[in-house]
Amino acid sequence: MRFALLLLLLSSMTSEAGAGPYDGRYRPDHPSGDSWDCKNIGKEKGAVLLTSNIFFALGSRCTLRDPVGVSGMDATLYDAICRADGEPWQRRIMIMRTDTGIAVVQKGARISLLRKCG
Template identity: 35%
Template sequence: MTKEKKMHKYVSVLAAFMIALPVSAISDTLRFDGTYSLSGQTQDCKVENNNMVSAAFRIQNGLLYGLGSVCRLDNPTPIRDMNAVLYDINCADVDGNWPKRIFLMYTQDKGLLRVLDGHAFFNPACEE
């Protein structure tokens, strides 16, 4: 194999790795897309609703929307042998920006377990 062909093969493998890396990260942010109840009420869920009976949040395309804030899910770290991911999140609302970490995991009934530093929440999926 000529030096030029070896270099072409190396560049091709490197390019495939660079493309696969972001796709993997994107798939880890899309796996939790959906609308989840904050109150346990799964009918008539409304994101940005101040009525806690039907209040909900939505995860869509790597963003978490709800109750006046938007958080970007960054640096997904899949947890081995679990349907769970740990994220860095950067949130913003009218009062400013703040970083946090969040652990997300589906439960057996397709609800969502959210764990933030010192707090754990179960959020059932809303009926769409």
């Protein structure tokens, strides 16, 4: 459930034009993610897409704004402005590069690991 909420958060983000540092298609980085489809975006068990600081997931879109690099880490802190079935909402999140993709850290120390689609 927390992972689905995170995907919704991430998928609601938008930003300025140009390539973002974490651009790509992702799926959960755990065994259940092996059955996810990396070709389809925004569908049940479809890939999560991060492009130009816009994150798309099932039923949501997030805009990542005001990026701040995290000293000593390959990570960026963002203000995420999201929309998913209703009013927009906002949250601070950090995206960090991992060996297999990215980790997304949000309020409450919730961490979601996403593997880059190959």
